[in-house]
Amino acid sequence: MADLTPSERYRLIVNTVTPRPIAWVVTQGKDGTRNCAPFSFFNALGDDPPLIVLGLMANHATGDAKDTARLIRETGEFTIALVGEADGEAMNLTAIDAPPGIDELELARIATLPSLLITPPRIASAPVSFECRTWQIIDAGPRSTVVLGEIVAMHIDDAFLIPGAAGRPPRIDTPAMKLIGRQHGAGMYVRNSDSFEMKRVSWPLPDD
Amino acid sequence: MADLTPSERYRLIVNTVTPRPIAWVVTQGKDGTRNCAPFSFFNALGDDPPLIVLGLMANHATGDAKDTARLIRETGEFTIALVGEADGEAMNLTAIDAPPGIDELELARIATLPSLLITPPRIASAPVSFECRTWQIIDAGPRSTVVLGEIVAMHIDDAFLIPGAAGRPPRIDTPAMKLIGRQHGAGMYVRNSDSFEMKRVSWPLPDD
Numbered sequence: 001m002a003d004l005t006p007s008e009r010y011r012l013i014v015n016t017v018t019p020r021p022i023a024w025v026v027t028q029g030k031d032g033t034r035n036c037a038p039f040s041f042f043n044a045l046g047d048d049p050p051l052i053v054l055g056l057m058a059n060h061a062t063g064d065a066k067d068t069a070r071l072i073r074e075t076g077e078f079t080i081a082l083v084g085e086a087d088g089e090a091m092n093l094t095a096i097d098a099p100p101g102i103d104e105l106e107l108a109r110i111a112t113l114p115s116l117l118i119t120p121p122r123i124a125s126a127p128v129s130f131e132c133r134t135w136q137i138i139d140a141g142p143r144s145t146v147v148l149g150e151i152v153a154m155h156i157d158d159a160f161l162i163p164g165a166a167g168r169p170p171r172i173d174t175p176a177m178k179l180i181g182r183q184h185g186a187g188m189y190v191r192n193s194d195s196f197e198m199k200r201v202s203w204p205l206p207d208d
Numbered sequence: 209m210a211d212l213t214p215s216e217r218y219r220l221i222v223n224t225v226t227p228r229p230i231a232w233v234v235t236q237g238k239d240g241t242r243n244c245a246p247f248s249f250f251n252a253l254g255d256d257p258p259l260i261v262l263g264l265m266a267n268h269a270t271g272d273a274k275d276t277a278r279l280i281r282e283t284g285e286f287t288i289a290l291v292g293e294a295d296g297e298a299m300n301l302t303a304i305d306a307p308p309g310i311d312e313l314e315l316a317r318i319a320t321l322p323s324l325l326i327t328p329p330r331i332a333s334a335p336v337s338f339e340c341r342t343w344q345i346i347d348a349g350p351r352s353t354v355v356l357g358e359i360v361a362m363h364i365d366d367a368f369l370i371p372g373a374a375g376r377p378p379r380i381d382t383p384a385m386k387l388i389g390r391q392h393g394a395g396m397y398v399r400n401s402d403s404f405e406m407k408r409v410s411w412p413l414p415d416d
Contacts, residue, residue, distance in 0.1 A: 001359050006256035008377075012362055015380040016290060016336045017252045017260070019227040019389040019400060043251040044225045045263030046352035048214035052225070053261050053354075055253030082224060092406040099411070107413070128224045138344070138356070144254035146261075148346070148354070151209050154220055169216075172223040174392035181227040181389060181398075184382035187405050192227060194399040195391050198300040203307070205315070 019181035019190045023054060024081040024091050026105065026112070027071035028120040035067045036094045036104040036123075038083065040182035050151040051135060052080065058143040067100050069145040076134040077118040078149065081126035085178040085191065090125075092187075116153045127177040129155045227389035227398045231262060232289040232299050234313065234320070235279035236328040243275045244302045244312040244331075246291065248390035258359040259343060260288065266351040275308050277353045284342040285326040286357065289334035293386040293399065298333075300395075324361045335385040337363045 001009055023042035027035045041055030056065035056072075072078050083091045094104040105112060105123075112121035115131045122129040132149035140146045160177050161170040180189045209217055231250035235243045249263030264273035264280075280286050291299045302312040313320060313331075320329035323339045330337040340357035348354045368385050369378040388397045 001258050001361060009258045009359075010255040012364075012380070013252045013255060013258060013359075015382050016362075016364070016385075016387075017229050018382060018387055019229060019398065020251055021225050021228055041251055041253050043228055043249055043261070043263070044221045045249050045261065045354050046265055046348055047218040047221060048349045048352055050209050050217045050221060051263070051348055051352070051354070053251070053253065053263075055251070055259070055261075057254055088406060093409055096409045096413070097411045102411075136346070140254055140259060140356075141256045144256055144259070146253050146259070146356070148348075151217075151221075153209060154224075156220075156224070172220070172392070174223050174226060174396075177224075179224075179226055183400060183403050184380070187407050188382075189404055189406060190227065190389075190398070190400050191402040191404070192391060192398050194402045195396055196399070197395050198296060198397060199395050201301055201304045203305045203310075205304070 015184040018183045021179075021181055022083045022091070023052070024083050024087070024094070024123060024126070025054070025068055026079045026081070026120045026123065027068055027075065027077070029071050029074060033071075033101060034103045034105055034120070035071055036108075036110065037065065037068050038091050038095050039065065039068070042080075045148070049135065052130065052132060052149045052151060054147040054149065056145045056147060058145070065145070069147070072134060072147055073137065075119065077120055078132050079115055079118070079120050079122040080130045080132060081123040082128040082177070082179055084127050085180055087123070087125055088180055088189070118152065122155060127157050127160050127179070223392040226391045229387075229389055230291045230299070231260070232291050232295070232302070232331060232334070233262070233276055234287045234289070234328045234331065235276055235283065235285070237279050237282060241309060242311045242313055242328070243279055244318065245273065245276055246299050246303050247273065247276070250288075253356070257343065260338065260340060260357050260359060262355040262357065264353045264355060266353070273353070277355070280342060280355055281345065283327065285328055286340050287323055287326070287328050287330040288338045288340060289331040290336040290385070290387055292335050293388055295331070295333055296388055296397070326360065330363060335365050335368050335387070
């Protein structure tokens with residue numbers, strides 16, 4: 001890897017580490033400026049504390065995270081929406097290389113709802129959204145910021161909750177959300193439809 | 209989220225943040241002990257440096273990362289294989305809750321190849337594998353370790369390289385790798401087959 005340029009490494013990484021979940025991030029500056037963009041260098045990391053991670057790259061051909069990184073640094077707050085097929089086109093529009101100060105939520109006519117615990121709004125149509133506060137920011141490289149965020153509140157659309165049996169909490173109907181993931185290249189995505197189950201194996205194994 | 213137990217938070221997170229890419233991690237202790245296990249709190253984070261992240265949870269009902277975290281701390285080295293459909297069953301077998309000291313590679317009869325720059329071997333059948341060195345370890349919580357790893361070498365099976373035009377590097381045939389991702393619950397996975405394209409939109413938008 002040391003012999004390659006960052007762009008060459010990027011091409012190798014995005015075309016192999018797949019499928020990637022998509023974080024559709026909303027930030028809001030102290031002056032009220034809103035910003036919205038999708039990122040697929042994203043995942044959960046644990047439950048105690050409930051952490052997520054975002055790898056944000058500035059000045060990059062296939063996605064400039066400069067505004068998002070700046071506003072997270074400024075406020076320490078952001079919402080993350082998960083992206084269902086129904087929101088795909090709107091999400092893709094917010095990946096536009098618009099100049100700073102352009103409100104992608106307005107540009108893509110995306111309705112928002114207020115958050116409970118933080119200032120940036122959340123995307124109304126999302127099956128799931130997380131309210132996050134910065135837990136740690138790591139300046140990883142010249143154009144690379146790693147944000148560890150703590151989930152402080154979570155919203156799930158009631159349409160995707162299956163009532164539990166008496167005294168049991170509701171279950172989440174994940175397949176019904178039709179979440180999409182990022183695949184290879186600059187614009188390939190995958191649906192969650194072609195799924196299968198493998199049951200975990202318990203120790204000890206039965207004798208051969 | 210503050211009102212929930214870690215287990216309750218875990219259930220909410222793993223059933224929503226999907227699809228997740230799978231890191232099939234091989235570690236090797238100084239005494240030669242090898243360990244292998246899959247993790248889906250995993251993604252790439254950037255290209256300069258080329259970082260990946262693993263969220264490792266110890267003593268957890270659906271995956272104990274204790275051995276992996278301990279061996280990464282001890283040696284600072286690990287390989288990550290990406291998982292194609294052909295390796296699915298073997299990968300699932302290495303998710304077994306075996307006691308420390310059990311070599312899951314041997315248990316699941318997984319062939320390995322030596323790495324170029326680090327000691328832990330890589331999985332021979334994997335379409336892609338990364339040789340990684342610890343870049344930063346974060347003690348995130350009582351049972352939660354976040355490992356940022358730098359990719360120091362990368363292997364791609366020749367079968368998935370498409371020769372480039374004269375003077376151009378080969379392209380990666382991502383769909384042919386048939387990589388699988390983690391979906392919801394304890395054992396749901398998704399194939400990469402049901403894919404679609406959305407082309408990025410460029411600024412400025414055409415007039416309405």
